[in-house]
Amino acid sequence: MSTTFSSEGFDLDALGGSAGDEIVYEIGGGATTIPQVNEAMASASLNDEQPQEEKKELSPLEKAEDWKQQGNDEFKKKNFLEAYDLYTEAIDACPCPVKGEEILRRREEFNEAEREKARQRMEEETRRRGNRSNRSGEQDGDSKEESTKDQQKTETKAPPVFELPPQENGDKLAIYYCNRAAALTAMERYEDAIKDADVAVLLNPRYTKAYVRRSAAYEKTERTEDALKDAKHALELEPSNANIRKSVARLQKIEDERLEKLKEETISKLKDLGNSLLGNFGLSLDNFNAVQDPKTGSYSISFNQN
Numbered sequence: 001m002s003t004t005f006s007s008e009g010f011d012l013d014a015l016g017g018s019a020g021d022e023i024v025y026e027i028g029g030g031a032t033t034i035p036q037v038n039e040a041m042a043s044a045s046l047n048d049e050q051p052q053e054e055k056k057e058l059s060p061l062e063k064a065e066d067w068k069q070q071g072n073d074e075f076k077k078k079n080f081l082e083a084y085d086l087y088t089e090a091i092d093a094c095p096c097p098v099k100g101e102e103i104l105r106r107r108e109e110f111n112e113a114e115r116e117k118a119r120q121r122m123e124e125e126t127r128r129r130g131n132r133s134n135r136s137g138e139q140d141g142d143s144k145e146e147s148t149k150d151q152q153k154t155e156t157k158a159p160p161v162f163e164l165p166p167q168e169n170g171d172k173l174a175i176y177y178c179n180r181a182a183a184l185t186a187m188e189r190y191e192d193a194i195k196d197a198d199v200a201v202l203l204n205p206r207y208t209k210a211y212v213r214r215s216a217a218y219e220k221t222e223r224t225e226d227a228l229k230d231a232k233h234a235l236e237l238e239p240s241n242a243n244i245r246k247s248v249a250r251l252q253k254i255e256d257e258r259l260e261k262l263k264e265e266t267i268s269k270l271k272d273l274g275n276s277l278l279g280n281f282g283l284s285l286d287n288f289n290a291v292q293d294p295k296t297g298s299y300s301i302s303f304n305q306n
Contacts, residue, residue, distance in 0.1 A: 061169060064093040068176055075179070080186040087180035096173040100199040103164060107202065110162040118159070164202045174203035178210045185217050193217040208237045212244065215251075224255045 058066065071086030091099065098106075167173070178200040184193035197214030200207055215230035228251040235244045289302045 060093055060095040061172065064090045064095075064172065064176065067093055068179065071179060071183075075183060075186075078186075080183045084180060084183040084187070087176055087183060090176040091173065091180065094169055094173045094176060096167050096169045098164075098167060099173070100177060100196065103199050103202055104195065106164070107162040107198075110160075114160055162202070163205075167203060170203040171207075174200040174207050174210065177203070178207065178213055181210075181213045181217065185213065185220070188220075190217045190220045194221075206237060208234045208241075208244075211237070212247075215247070219251065224251060224258055227251055228255050 067086050067090035071083045071090060074080075074086060075083040164170075177196045181193040181196035181200065184190070184196060194214055194217045197210050197217060200210035201214065204210065211230045211234040215227045215234065218224070218227035218230065228248070231244060231248045231251050235241065235248050238244060289304060291300050291302070292298070293300065
């Protein structure tokens with residue numbers, strides 16, 4: 001026997017609830033509302049109960065390394081401007097007490113101070129020589145010996161060179177600047193590349209690649225003397241590096257040719273000057289022959305009247 005229930009006789013408005021809630025009718029006229037559980041809320045509640053794995057926060061140095069790697073990837077694709085920007089991000093993120101502009105400013109201040117010291121030394125030496133000359137027309141033996149010693153000190157003493165004290169993460173920062181120098185060279189911004197390589201060398205004076213990249217930028221600006229100097233320094237750091245050895249040989253040849261050309265131009269100018277002076281007397285340098293003695297290396301000059 002089955003019984004059919006209907007909602008007739010029940011006060012549905014009094015039940016409350018919302019659309020979608022389940023209503024259970026009870027015998028005797030009562031009814032119960034069962035709220036429907038929202039699936040999204042249920043899912044969120046379950047997720048809240050599950051422990052979430054926290055993302056590890058990268059350290060500043062790790063962030064810098066990540067920027068550098070992205071820069072390397074773009075450089076390999078020949079996207080040099082993008083690589084430059086990413087290397088700059090690495091430089092900014094690197095936890096080093098000093099950065100490029102500050103390092104170059106310190107070097108310039110050091111060099112300026114040394115130039116001022118040199119100027120003062122020259123003025124002092126000039127005054128000393130003047131005082132000796134005023135005291136006596138000729139220098140006695142002691143004065144001559146003192147003057148010779150002073151001159152030797154001046155000639156043999158190498159000028160001081162700026163050295164940056166070791167910096168925290170300085171080696172890493174040197175790599176970022178050196179990589180950016182490579183991007184700048186690829187974009188033909190050679191002067192900026194030289195500055196970045198300068199910073200890399202100051203941060204790490206034994207960083208071979210920084211000398212190689214600065215040498216390349218120097219060569220692009222036709223400063224072969226500086227390029228050769230850096231290449232030789234790099235070879236001192238890595239004597240077995242065949243590529244650097246080839247660069248040294250190539251740059252040495254270019255520099256020798258440059259010096260030979262410069263010598264010829266200088267001699268030509270001096271000859272023109274000499275001829276202009278001798279011309280007042282109806283002579284020219286062609287009237288003089290210089291013959292070198294193979295034993296002593298000295299020259300003897302003879303006059304030929306045309």
